[in-house]
Amino acid sequence: MNIQEIIEERKKWMGWKNIKPLREALAKLDDVEAQVELGDVVKVTGAFDNDAIYEYAKQLMPWRKGPFKVGETYIDSEWRSYVKYNLLRPHFNLEGKRVADIGCNNGYYMFRMLEDAPQLLVGFDPSPLFKTQFDFINKFVKSEIRYELLGVEHLPLYEEKFDTIFCLGVLYHRSDPVAMLKQLYKGLDKEGEVILDTFYIEGESEMALCPESSYSKIPNIYFVPTIPALKNWCLRAGFTQFEVLETMVTDATEQRKTEWIEGQSLEEFLDPEDSSKTVEGYPAPARVYVRLTKEKK
Numbered sequence: 001m002n003i004q005e006i007i008e009e010r011k012k013w014m015g016w017k018n019i020k021p022l023r024e025a026l027a028k029l030d031d032v033e034a035q036v037e038l039g040d041v042v043k044v045t046g047a048f049d050n051d052a053i054y055e056y057a058k059q060l061m062p063w064r065k066g067p068f069k070v071g072e073t074y075i076d077s078e079w080r081s082y083v084k085y086n087l088l089r090p091h092f093n094l095e096g097k098r099v100a101d102i103g104c105n106n107g108y109y110m111f112r113m114l115e116d117a118p119q120l121l122v123g124f125d126p127s128p129l130f131k132t133q134f135d136f137i138n139k140f141v142k143s144e145i146r147y148e149l150l151g152v153e154h155l156p157l158y159e160e161k162f163d164t165i166f167c168l169g170v171l172y173h174r175s176d177p178v179a180m181l182k183q184l185y186k187g188l189d190k191e192g193e194v195i196l197d198t199f200y201i202e203g204e205s206e207m208a209l210c211p212e213s214s215y216s217k218i219p220n221i222y223f224v225p226t227i228p229a230l231k232n233w234c235l236r237a238g239f240t241q242f243e244v245l246e247t248m249v250t251d252a253t254e255q256r257k258t259e260w261i262e263g264q265s266l267e268e269f270l271d272p273e274d275s276s277k278t279v280e281g282y283p284a285p286a287r288v289y290v291r292l293t294k295e296k297k
Helices: 003-015 020-028 050-059 082-091 108-116 128-141 152-157 177-187 227-236
Strands: 035-038 042-045 068-070 073-075 098-102 120-124 146-148 162-168 188-199 241-249 274-278 286-294
Touching: 003 020, 003 128, 003 152, 020 050, 020 128, 035 108, 042 108, 042 128, 050 073, 068 128, 082 108, 082 188, 082 241, 082 286, 098 108, 098 152, 108 120, 108 128, 120 152, 128 146, 152 177, 162 177, 177 188, 177 227, 177 286, 227 241, 227 286
Parallel strands: 042 068, 098 120, 098 162, 120 146, 162 188
Antiparallel strands: 035 042, 068 073, 188 286, 241 286
């Protein structure tokens, strides 16, 4: 597998018939000199044509991660991503480090990470729409963040090795979680850390829930482990340390339907009679946040 050939081939994705008009419209937006505020809301202020900004941002729906504010346009994303970011913030320092964000979506977390002044910041996500959202925001932020239309499977072949890798909300989408953890391990330099979050179920046994067809109405959820099972997966992948940072139940404070998405959100994913269960009858979504450490051999 030639990673450079894959990168070049995927650049063509930006010419897909549903993406090309968005790219052309982005190019036509005025290149405004903006002031940037990297808080819970990633804000850019300047002499914008606010009607044009609003209309263009609406074309880029659905907005999953955020929120953002561009001029007068407040993009109230489905996820209040600052809830997760602020939960994790005390547990890392990225100053001078080479950092990757796997499944970076529109780059919200990477924009927030800029305050740490990392040496390198690379996002991996194979979505032309999410990259276009990123490019829209970055048109005004003007960061040097690198966005690759690649997945975690390309990480071991990538030209850079990383000191810190974030992988938030990806593992449960993989039918072979240990293989994915090995890919994360190989993406690190001779030593480093992975900040990981995934769904989990309560229990002391080393076991995992295997949904029949969907979990919380999400079809591509394959395994929801107990924390001991997750630890074993990570040790099998080669990591030497497994540290639980936080656990948290997902609720409407963090995820909910807004005018900036299409379709349903958390409220429709839970049992209307018992919010402790999904509509399928499984335990409601809860997340565990862990630090995985790779040490020099």
